[in-house]
Structure formats: C-alpha cells, structure tokens
Amino acid sequence: MTAKGTQASLIDGKGFAAGLVQRVAAAAERLQQAHGVQPGLAVVIVGDDPASRIYVRNKGERTREAGMRSDTHTLPDTTTQAELLSLIAALNADAAIHGILVQLPLPAHINATAVLDAIDPDKDVDGFHVVNAGRLAVGLPGLVPCTPLGCSLLLKAELGDLSGLHAVVLGRSNIVGKPMAQLLLAENCTVTIAHSRTADLPSLCRSADILVAAVGRPEMVRGDWIKPGATVIDVGINRVPSRDPLKAAAGGTRVVGDVAFDEAVAVAGRITPVPGGVGPMTIACLLANTYAAACRSIGVAPEPFDGA
Ligand SMILES: Nc1nc(=O)c2c([nH]1)NC[C@@H]1CN(c3ccc(C(=O)N[C@@H](CCC(=O)O)C(=O)O)cc3)C=[N+]21
Numbered sequence: 001m002t003a004k005g006t007q008a009s010l011i012d013g014k015g016f017a018a019g020l021v022q023r024v025a026a027a028a029e030r031l032q033q034a035h036g037v038q039p040g041l042a043v044v045i046v047g048d049d050p051a052s053r054i055y056v057r058n059k060g061e062r063t064r065e066a067g068m069r070s071d072t073h074t075l076p077d078t079t080t081q082a083e084l085l086s087l088i089a090a091l092n093a094d095a096a097i098h099g100i101l102v103q104l105p106l107p108a109h110i111n112a113t114a115v116l117d118a119i120d121p122d123k124d125v126d127g128f129h130v131v132n133a134g135r136l137a138v139g140l141p142g143l144v145p146c147t148p149l150g151c152s153l154l155l156k157a158e159l160g161d162l163s164g165l166h167a168v169v170l171g172r173s174n175i176v177g178k179p180m181a182q183l184l185l186a187e188n189c190t191v192t193i194a195h196s197r198t199a200d201l202p203s204l205c206r207s208a209d210i211l212v213a214a215v216g217r218p219e220m221v222r223g224d225w226i227k228p229g230a231t232v233i234d235v236g237i238n239r240v241p242s243r244d245p246l247k248a249a250a251g252g253t254r255v256v257g258d259v260a261f262d263e264a265v266a267v268a269g270r271i272t273p274v275p276g277g278v279g280p281m282t283i284a285c286l287l288a289n290t291y292a293a294a295c296r297s298i299g300v301a302p303e304p305f306d307g308a
Pocket residue numbers: 055101102103104105126146237255274275276277278279280281282283
C-alpha cells in the first residue's frame with residue numbers, strides 16, 4: 001500500500017528495454033557463432049505518415065544495433081493490395097528474412113487483415129496473424145504481440161509471481177487488449193477485460209491489483225480509478241497540445257498516456273511513465289521475436305528472456 005503523500009515507484013521501461021536489447025543481441029551473436037544464422041527483419045511501410053516513418057527508422061536502428069539485419073521497404077501510398085501481397089510472398093520465400101512487420105495503419109484501400117494473414121505465421125513477429133492469436137489462446141508456442149509481451153515482462157520483473165492477482169485490462173483490441181488478457185491468464189491472474197461499454201469503469205478499475213490501460217484516450221484513467229498500491233501499466237501514446245499555450249498555438253505537442261499520470265502517481269504503488277515505459281519495450285520485444293523466429297527456422301530452441 002502507498003500511504004498518503006508518498007509516490008508510486010516508476011517502472012523504468014526504457015532501462016529494462018535497453019537491458020533486454022543487450023540480452024537479445026548477445027543471444028543473436030551466439031546463434032550466429034553456433035549456426036551461422038543472422039536474424040533478419042523486414043519492415044514494410046506503405047505511404048508517408050511522418051509518425052510511422054520515424055517509428056520505422058527507430059526500429060531499423062535498434063535492430064542493427066542488436067547485430068541483426070534490418071531491411072526497410074518503403075512503398076508509395078498508391079501501392080495496390082496485389083503489389084503488397086506479392087512483396088509479402090517474396091519475403092515469405094526469402095530464407096534470410098526471419099521476421100516480417102507491415103507497419104499499421106495501412107491506407108484505406110488495402111484490407112489490413114488480408115495482408116497480415118498473408119504473412120507466414122512463423123515470420124509474423126508482430127504476432128497479429130490469426131494462427132498466432134490461436135496459438136496464444138490455447139497455450140502453444142508462437143509469436144506473441146510485442147506490446148503485451150513487453151508489459152508482461154515488466155510485470156513479472158516488478159512483481160515476480162502474478163498468481164491470483166486481479167488484472168483489469170482496459171481495451172479489447174486484437175493488438176493489445178486481447179493478447180494482454182491471454183498472457184495475464186497464463187500467469188494465473190484473474191483477468192477482467194473492460195471496454196467502452198463496461199458499466200461503472202471507475203469502480204471496476206479500483207478493484208484491480210494490476211491495471212493495464214490500452215484504450216487510446218488521453219489521460220482517461222483518473223487517480224480515483226486506482227486501488228492504492230496497485231501496479232499501473234500505461235500503454236497509451238497520445239499526442240496532445242503542449243501545456244504552454246504559446247507553443248500549443250504554434251502546433252506544439254506533448255505525449256501523454258491513457259492514464260492521468262500526475263493523479264495516478266499519488267495513488268498507485270508502481271506505474272509506467274509515458275514516454276519511457278511500455279513504448280521502448282515494444283521495440284525490444286520485436287527484436288526478441290525476430291531472434292526467436294530465426295532460431296525456430298533452423299529448429300533451435302530460442303533462449304528465454306523472461307528470467308533475468
Ligand atoms: N505492425 C505494427 N507493429 C507495431 O508494433 C506498431 C505499428 N504497426 N504501428 C505503430 C505502432 C506504434 N508503435 C510504437 C512502438 C514504440 C514506441 C516508442 O518506443 N515510444 C517511445 C517514444 C514516444 C514518443 O516520444 O513519441 C516511448 O514511449 O517512450 C512508440 C510507438 C508500434 N506500432
């Protein structure tokens with residue numbers, strides 16, 4: 001419990017992610033030494049959304065820093081679905097590529113589900129393919145979506161055994177909410193998935209030992225939604241106008257989560273900041289998934305990363 005006047009401890013996602021990237025790099029190096037295989041990631045981006053471009057560039061840099069190969073395929077937003085599908089077919093067939101990531105969102109004229117389901121499930125490092133969703137649901141080994149995987153690693157590192165804890169997952173997306181709930185269930189949590197139609201969200205959230213907010217609504221979770229001492233994982237990355245009205249008038253923005261941090265930090269036991277929390281873990285887990293896919297492509301068991 002956090003007594004009045006004390007502050008939650010910050011969960012250092014950025015620091016944890018840096019350590020994870022180092023461990024993945026070392027494991028990838030051992031894979032290369034033992035088997036002559038360098039993990040390779042192909043990132044496909046369609047169109048020129050500036051935020052997506054920055055994010056894709058960061059992924060490429062992190063991947064190369066970890067000693068892995070990174071190819072970026074930048075396609076114009078006039079690309080047809082058939083053209084995109086034929087690139088994916090070529091990447092599926094390329095033995096040097098172990099992971100394929102198609103940056104979302106895709107332009108409206110392309111059916112994203114059809115594209116994601118064209119990726120070889122064993123190269124689907126985002127874990128978005130229906131086969132990987134099914135593997136996760138029934139507890140088979142597979143590729144797990146990076147953001148919930150990162151949240152799960154943070155929670156286990158912070159809390160140890162999660163058995164019997166009540167976890168409330170706010171948000172039911174296929175990318176975060178649903179796989180997050182599956183991972184928490186696999187850790188023996190009692191899991192509630194809440195969403196925009198859930199009755200009395202504040203009191204439900206107040207019953208959570210672990211609260212994962214993944215709704216994409218800036219600062220929706222208020223301080224009085226949080227049980228004193230609870231662990232709060234904020235998945236949101238929302239751009240809102242700068243606090244400084246002059247900067248805001250000039251189009252300046254800042255990044256906030258789905259949790260009203262200043263209120264929450266006075267109530268929670270532990271909390272992830274935004275930025276510097278879940279976001280960096282997402283990229284680190286993408287590298288971990290690429291390494292794991294490379295191992296499995298040659299029938300080698302990947303080294304686990306959830307111990308240390
Ligand atoms: N196929 C696909 N897979 C993805 O995983 C995927 C995607 N498409 N489309 C876009 C979203 C967004 N996303 C982020 C990951 C890390 C940070 C990150 O590291 N953020 C830093 C900096 C935040 C900032 O200052 O802007 C942080 O939170 O500290 C941000 C955003 C992955 N996505």
